[in-house]
Amino acid sequence: MIDMSSSRPSPTLTIGKVARRADVGVETIRFYEREGLLPEPERDPSSGYRRYPEIIVARLQFIARAKELGFTLRETRELLDLRNGPATCGSVRARANEKIEGVRRKIHDLQRMEEALVALADECPAASNALDDCPILAALEGGFGREG
Template identity: 50%
Template structure:
């Protein structure tokens, strides 16, 4: 087994030294051994673990969820249903976000149609609409405050 100093690990993984230290504090990567000189040295299989973490991040998993997936990976006796459930939960969260973004998109398109983009901003119907107050708990502003 070969070992990598933190700078080399950072370079090869595409992550910063600060990120690696943070992942270590969070328990995502094991604490490294230290050379007599004080340098941190990581086993080369840490690169594979960092790749796993990066893939999880790219798929929208939080660091806590990623840590759970790492723990499941190292306990092969666990049921794969637990892993599938985490992925299904992530899909449901993304579906909710997409629906929210589509709702916001439609509202913004409607606002855009109110204004022809001519004249002073003081006369802009978009600004006039945004200035209107709504009764508490109704409309988009009320639901945004609840999230």
């Protein structure tokens, strides 16, 4: 008989299965555990193998996405810790607002960069070989983010 009355589903995934589903390496998962980005999982009592619930895959995908977006592991851990720490919901909100500001600044800068690159691509005549005419230098070196 399987316990169906438990409030949470028992963890059934091995580290290898989690790794394949989240498209990361097994060593990366153990590394994240050491670094506090993943909670220490339950262990199989006889083998000592790690056992994960499905939700861990989403967490790993979140970490991967945050990384792509230029968040450091430390920052990502802070994001994840919003729910784990000894924090009140209010302090959680404050931390979230800080992160939102950072995210908005990144979006803003990326939009400026996009504009510059689009202007560049549009104005670059496909036929010309004259690189001196390219508006790249102006777009890239002329400055486009927040100044000071």
